[in-house]
Amino acid sequence: MSARRFWVFIEQEGGKVHQVSWELLGVASRLASEVKEEAAAAGDTVHVECILLGNQVEGIAREAIKYGAERVYLIDEPELENYRNCPYYKSIVGVVRKYGPEVMLIGATTLGRDLAGAVATSLRTGLTADCTGLEMGEVKGSKQRLLLATRPAFGGNIMATILCRQSRPQMSSVRPRVFPMPPYNPDAVGEIIREEVPLDEKDTEACILDFIHDQAESVDIEYADVIVSGGRGLGTPEGFKLIEELAHELGGVVGASRPCVDAGWISYAHQVGQSGRTVRPKLYIAAGISGALQHKVGMQNSDFIIAINSDPNAPIFDVADVGIVGDLFEVIPAMIKEIKARKEQARSLSKEALA
Amino acid sequence: MFHALVAIKQVPDTTNIRIDPETGNLVREGVPAIMNPYDAHALAAAVEWKRKLGGKVSIVSMGPPSFIVTIREAVELGADWGALISDRKFAGADTLATSYVLATVIQTIHEKDPIDVVFFGKQAIDGDTAQVGPGVAVRLDLPIITYAVKIRDIDLVKRHIIVERKTEKWTEVVEAPLPALVTCEKEIAEVPFAPLPDLIRSLRYDPEIWTMDGPAVFDQEYIGVRGSPTIVFKMGTPPLPEAGEKINSREVGVQAAIAKAFDKADAAGILKPILGGVQ
Numbered sequence: 001m002s003a004r005r006f007w008v009f010i011e012q013e014g015g016k017v018h019q020v021s022w023e024l025l026g027v028a029s030r031l032a033s034e035v036k037e038e039a040a041a042a043g044d045t046v047h048v049e050c051i052l053l054g055n056q057v058e059g060i061a062r063e064a065i066k067y068g069a070e071r072v073y074l075i076d077e078p079e080l081e082n083y084r085n086c087p088y089y090k091s092i093v094g095v096v097r098k099y100g101p102e103v104m105l106i107g108a109t110t111l112g113r114d115l116a117g118a119v120a121t122s123l124r125t126g127l128t129a130d131c132t133g134l135e136m137g138e139v140k141g142s143k144q145r146l147l148l149a150t151r152p153a154f155g156g157n158i159m160a161t162i163l164c165r166q167s168r169p170q171m172s173s174v175r176p177r178v179f180p181m182p183p184y185n186p187d188a189v190g191e192i193i194r195e196e197v198p199l200d201e202k203d204t205e206a207c208i209l210d211f212i213h214d215q216a217e218s219v220d221i222e223y224a225d226v227i228v229s230g231g232r233g234l235g236t237p238e239g240f241k242l243i244e245e246l247a248h249e250l251g252g253v254v255g256a257s258r259p260c261v262d263a264g265w266i267s268y269a270h271q272v273g274q275s276g277r278t279v280r281p282k283l284y285i286a287a288g289i290s291g292a293l294q295h296k297v298g299m300q301n302s303d304f305i306i307a308i309n310s311d312p313n314a315p316i317f318d319v320a321d322v323g324i325v326g327d328l329f330e331v332i333p334a335m336i337k338e339i340k341a342r343k344e345q346a347r348s349l350s351k352e353a354l355a
Numbered sequence: 356m357f358h359a360l361v362a363i364k365q366v367p368d369t370t371n372i373r374i375d376p377e378t379g380n381l382v383r384e385g386v387p388a389i390m391n392p393y394d395a396h397a398l399a400a401a402v403e404w405k406r407k408l409g410g411k412v413s414i415v416s417m418g419p420p421s422f423i424v425t426i427r428e429a430v431e432l433g434a435d436w437g438a439l440i441s442d443r444k445f446a447g448a449d450t451l452a453t454s455y456v457l458a459t460v461i462q463t464i465h466e467k468d469p470i471d472v473v474f475f476g477k478q479a480i481d482g483d484t485a486q487v488g489p490g491v492a493v494r495l496d497l498p499i500i501t502y503a504v505k506i507r508d509i510d511l512v513k514r515h516i517i518v519e520r521k522t523e524k525w526t527e528v529v530e531a532p533l534p535a536l537v538t539c540e541k542e543i544a545e546v547p548f549a550p551l552p553d554l555i556r557s558l559r560y561d562p563e564i565w566t567m568d569g570p571a572v573f574d575q576e577y578i579g580v581r582g583s584p585t586i587v588f589k590m591g592t593p594p595l596p597e598a599g600e601k602i603n604s605r606e607v608g609v610q611a612a613i614a615k616a617f618d619k620a621d622a623a624g625i626l627k628p629i630l631g632g633v634q
Contacts, residue, residue, distance in 0.1 A: 085489070086498060110523055111522065114499075114502070116489075117489030118489045120450075120490070121493040122493050129483065153481070153482065153483075154481055160587050161591075162585050162586070163585065163588045164585045166584065167584040205498060205531065206535075211527055212526040212528065214525070225629070250630075282625055282628070283620065283625050283629060304625040305599075312603065317598055321600075322600055322616040322619050322620070323601040324602050324616055325601060325603040330609050331612070343631065346631055347631075
């Protein structure tokens with residue numbers, strides 16, 4: 001009888017959790033359920049657990065339990081206040097060696113990707129980056145189900161499913177917004193286990209001298225409900241003014257395709273796609289974007305997609321719920337007008353309802 | 356004297372890769388091979404600091420003999436010396452086995468000619484994993500600074516490097532002792548036009564070819580397919596989502612097209628919460 005542990009690394013900075021951590025807890029719970037029968041037959045137990053590092057972050061550990069963790073391994077040290085590669089990866093490796101998880105998931109954020117490669121190399125195990133599909137599947141020659149990690153490669157042109165036969169844990173990094181949030185159960189109970197991993201002086205030699213906050217760069221397109229994206233069809237950087245206006249009218253943010261960012265029309269923070277951000281808004285409007293695969297993999301999980309393009313054969317129409325074939329410089333101004341009219345109508349209806 | 360080592364990779368220009376609509380296969384024919392763009396910027400930063408501090412830039416690249424052109428390109432951009440790490444036995448390596456080979460090579464070079472800074476691109480555009488740089492740093496026990504956008508200072512006397520790295524939330528200014536490993540964003544340095552002497556030199560430049568037989572010593576267990584914990588289980592094209600309705604505004608008029616599109620979004624329950632009003 002053995003314990004099969006499914007782990008999630010909880011990413012936090014300054015006491016704020018990155019939402020991808022909760023999304024991954026949802027994935028870990030599902031993966032655990034996929035091996036439940038097999039484990040029961042073998043007399044094994046299955047556990048969904050987290051590892052959390054930081055300074056005075058026990059509150060976050062309690063949150064993790066409400067999102068589905070049975071157990072949280074917590075390393076709470078002043079030295080871990082700010083994320084740094086070396087002390088973080090060495091601490092995690094220490095705890096992984098102690099408990100031997102079968103699977104470990106990490107968010108594919110800048111922090112997560114910096115960390116995951118170091119942890120996997122130190123443990124000499126396999127790591128699959130930027131997975132968009134994860135399941136525990138049967139594989140010939142293996143008694144237990146293995147983690148089948150599917151990811152886009154070659155700029156999204158092909159999907160590759162990767163597995164790791166022998167080394168453990170089977171590690172994957174997953175982008176924010178690829179998987180939905182799990183349910184939140186305020187009454188859930190679980191266990192917090194404090195761990196300590198001794199560090200050398202050398203491990204903390206690299207230090208952060210300063211943090212620079214750039215207001216203009218701080219768009220958060222990953223978690224926006226409405227995104228209006230512009231592509232090469234805008235013709236010039238000035239075209240983004242129109243995109244901004246529409247986004248503003250919808251209370252949304254501005255996205256962009258890679259060619260616009262490469263051309264310097266708009267900053268990288270706005271880039272949607274395999275080489276930019278993966279997004280999952282309620283409404284995604286793509287204007288003047290032809291729809292290269294690398295763009296589509298970053299936005300096709302949006303709830304509703306409206307595409308505007310003058311070319312009726314543009315591949316973006318393949319993922320759109322509604323496509324408008326036409327000149328975006330005619331369509332968008334008319335759209336802004338229509339939205340204003342519909343808002344006005346909604347307001348007067350509310351007044352009537354109140355009256 | 357400053358010694359920078361840059362690890363570079365040749366990649367297919369992924370912006371030109373497409374799927375054959377009839378066979379569903381990846382079309383690689385006619386797709387140009389280029390130096391991974393992030394590596395080109397990392398190299399540019401290394402050359403910039405070589406010019407400031409005096410010293411040299413070494414290149415290592417792991418791959419088939421066709422990668423020689425990429426090393427020549429690096430020489431054209433200001434590198435002084437290059438080695439191609441090439442052996443059939445290295446083939447099929449995943450990121451773990453790749454980091455083993457590169458770390459072993461870099462260690463071998465370092466023992467003869469100590470390295471101050473190891474440069475990588477932040478990731479390669481064909482695999483997009485961003486795993487090899489951190490892997491090499493762990494194996495060599497070097498401090499790592501990923502997603503670097505600016506090198507503020509390299510001080511060979513105080514033996515430190517100060518780098519700005521960009522995360523989603525902010526820019527961090529990080530100081531690390533030398534030797535250190537840095538993975539670079541494109542902002543790190545502009546790729547310069549090659550000066551004529553470098554261009555001429557690059558045309559005739561033949562990099563050293565390092566194989567399984569030396570000069571670095573490799574353990575068979577850790578290289579190629581055998582040293583790779585991950586395997587590709589299957590490959591396929593991404594599933595095609597179902598296309599929605601296409602409305603031609605030139606036929607029905609712009610107003611009508613928009614009204615129709617919005618009505619559909621409304622019917623899906625999308626628009627009302629966004630526009631406000633009664634639910």
